[in-house]
Amino acid sequence: MKKTLIVLTSAALFSFGTGIMPADTYFALPEVSAQYQNPAYAQTDMITADGYGVLPPNMPFGQAKLMARRAAVVEAQRNLLEAVKSVAIDSETNVEKSMLINDTIHSEVSGVISGARVIDEEYIRQDGIYRVTMSVPMYGSGSLGQVVFDNVIGNNPKVPVPAPSPLYNPSANRVNGSYTGLVIRARGAGLVRTFCPAIYDTSGRAIYGVYNVDKKYAIDYGVVGYAQGPQGWDKVRMGTSRAGANPLVVDIVEVRQRVANKCDVVISVEDADRILAENRSSHFLDNYAVMFEI
Template structure:
């Protein structure tokens, strides 16, 4: 299970005094530190946001709490929209790019946020009502559903390219004389590279050849499972080492050369031409890309 994005942005309100300080001042200070409270981590595949509402003065406590809760929900929904808008779809695009140009995407995002689930709520010591809401990252009605449909549309998947003939001729001679079992998948080692997690990552070689990406993956699979499986941190790396990832028990491990340059979102990796040919040649042997058995360690 994964945590992808979490942020808290705070509503500026006024009117209630707490220990000589107004809620407005407290919320302004919180908002100034909002960036420090944002995180991009992996957990249950949910995107979460926190919202706050102030207790209105001069009304019964029960009704005041109801109004504060509603204000907190609206604030959390607003914050979810902001987080979703900034989410990277591919190397050059965020969800916001599609929101500007597509009424369909806008409608889907609005519906998703309106239907967001409240997962936690409480009254803070400072008198503010706090609500945490979440939307799914993957599956039907998720951010991935919106993003991948916007990119892929009705296109059918295209096959990955073949390795270069010169490489195949030499590599097949080596493989024929080898008793090594076929690889069950591929692990792309991008550890400590600063790569950004996204819905449509791609693998290129140093010659600019597109090796693997969203256009090679069944759309429904990508929406439910992702184009690649991401592994970050020692616990998830251990999961891969133990053979429990979708790359299987005998993955081909390839270290990246770098990240793709001159793009907005650093989410695409570059591997050497020889490693790309080896990956594609081994895929012809074991067909692990037919199962999208790709893990990206970040």
Template structure:
């Protein structure tokens, strides 16, 4: 499985730690939260090395070696950021080349990079490890998602096709109970119907996604099973059907939320898949599980998914009951 982002891994000499999105129970840059939602503790890291110049006092030479190590680490951070996937067509490098605003934001991120650790070797080599946040204000996600979305408000989630006929098994919204009693005088029939109540829209203030209630069996979220397709994690993954219809993309999500947490959680590996399907993930306690038809044909990255039109309509119809898409309760199994 390709790895997109580096998260707190051991460093290798003269190399950048490859960035990796956290798996379940840990979204891009992240604090552990049910299923892989992002927080602000996960970072992109890189090392840098500098050598003491000859012919000057040891103290000054050591300071210059440290400065050289910082510059080297910053350069390596830039290279790592350039390679992170934004969507199926682009990496951050594309946006940095075409957008002065993105380039300026990335420069600011690098300038504010934090020294995580540093050491000095007897041979005169200075080593630093530096990091930048993947998500949150002033993060890589801030630059990437702002470039994708701009100042546009979230687009509404589409409705299912008018011709869509729900399968009997996928209609848990209402429960009807009929009780009949007989007496010598009169037979009485009582019918009680319980219907699903839509959840309120998410708050404009970004916060970790609250679990969606499984009202009368309604689905709490969506799991997209994309296992076996060499998927990569990205800032703007999307769900499309085979007709090209957009079901769920970064343009449906509140921008401030997307910057803080990402638009989907990722589950990678058998343990993470089991956790997600057992209801201990971003998709909640009663997830709708949909197997993809294929990854969306890529130019650069396999990060979007394609599902059948019937599955797409089912997702959209179920979403109208509990609004799990509006609550960003989506997990990709990769």
């Protein structure tokens, strides 16, 4: 009778793709242009799980119903924890592994589960059971993302994205200078959504990742946005995603798996230099206007 769901919901203008709830508060970051402070571009996924409780017999109905509800809440929280454990942090680890080696993460994840919200509930009369649906946010204040980024980024300031290769000639390659964002197309490549994705080129150079993002921004919005399936791809095509109305679109060479998860993308050296050269003019990486199509 148990059922655990990882449900991805969308804000009005953006479709993500695997588990979370909208934050009520969004932070305006001074270094980020107003275009990318719009809450419509935030990740709005939640991890959701059901729990069930059986009404005990030989007890007044009201008391039995209350006890069944309590049992359903406990089971939903247990199911939530199991779902949360499987969430990828990066290509090397997931939440469960981090909890095993870091007592702070274990404690903070437990706190997130304890603070889970009841978003739906019902008494199923024909079965004599009570169902509760609970959720925890992946982004925003008090979220799983806050636990992750507090421990991954800590108090370190963001690292600037690199410059193009010294041999790259922006004039010869006709830098556009008006791109609103970056779209990385990885459709059908088996890319796993994660809190800490990265973009590399085929030489192994890191182009963009979690350390290039302000921590508060990462907590509220994520390092990248994910567009999954036709509905998500349509948001990108219509210019209503985080990448804006005129994104630079680049295809991947492959998906990179370092240890456990296929979370990182690899692009050509030529595309990497083009992205970094365009960013000097348009600053879309500096504004974190990055979407992965999966």
